[in-house]
Amino acid sequence: MNQPVETLRDRKKRRTRAALERAALRLSAEKGYDHVTVEEIAAEADVSVRTFFNYFASKDEAVIGVDPETGPRVVARIFAAPEDASPFEAYRQAVLAEITDDLENARELWLLRKDVLTQRPDLLVRMFTSNAESEQLLADAVARRAGLPESHLYPRLLVAAGGTAFRCAVARWAFDDTVALGDVVGAALDMFATGLAHVPPHQTEGGAS
Template sequence: MSENGAAGGGLRERKKRATRAALAEAAIRLAAEHGAEKVTVEAISAAAGVSVRTFFNYFDTRDDAFVVIDADAGARIRQALLDAPAGLGPMEALREAISAELAEAEQQRELWRLHTDVLNASPHLLVRNLGAHMADETALAEAIAARLRPGEPVAAPGTGAEERRRALELYPRLLAALAGTAVRVSVEHWCSREQETAFPDVFREVFALLAAGLPAPSA
């Protein structure tokens, strides 16, 4: 399985990702134009240039195509986090990983805006989107924990063993939640205005503001 997500890989993987992206984009554009309920699987498939049957090879449900723009983004971030230089603290590594990912999204600004419109138009889809984010957050917390485990002590030396253990359990979830919040707020802010600021920069600012309230684990 190799926890896919990176840009590389064989032609096969690249084509698969392209097809998935084409389907998701077609679904969102059509939904933004006609309303999600009015968009048939046939229309989406046609717009993406594949057969209806193929659509269901990528999505279990019609609605799934509306829920997330890029289902692999979370996996890519986790991978980047694990691949980051060992010298970087978990917070910095995470910030960079997400920044890089959002830089990709930068080029699809319009699509992101349409997506939020689609979600806001149907609470039904908004709920599913929220669920997807929560799942991503959980997976991210595990990745953070994995990165943290080998070296770098989490609590300052001299702390009680019990406190230290609890911090070790809690910190990944907390950091993942912080990151999730930062992304959400950034997306909202970035989508709502007709602004020139680059997406990753918006994120870095929000992240820094949030992180200022969260003490670093080792200090």
């Protein structure tokens, strides 16, 4: 029907969004998140303040890097997993693939973001779990793969756990980025997979400190 052809408009929009995100991160890393105004961000990206708010609902969203395409893309990845993969495995693969890709495509942004999130850990909380909407999307996808009713706890819990794994991993990665973020997320997901009932053996990844 509609081939996903990228029109000039689309390209411009993507560029503007990227410019705003980059500006927000660069300035926040440099001067501190609280000392940067939306006005400055918009100026650096060469658009009006009003336009900033056409792209991001809040200043927070800009540094978080909220992207409306992420949710649907991860859902697609969940369904793209092998037939015989468990719901957990499907979700795990989708999340790790998304992270790896994003880190690949925007490594510099992530390095800046690391700084900003260290300044304001509360923003980190809203990153993966950013909007209830996309979380709902993912939970529905997991539920379908698991053959569970939407009201069941498991899908929501799994998706939320993924967000939590991501959050903790970023926190740890910000503390020591000699390890790959994807690996830390993977490790965290493994702990969730096998259960938290017992303290894991001392196989600290990296063994730092």
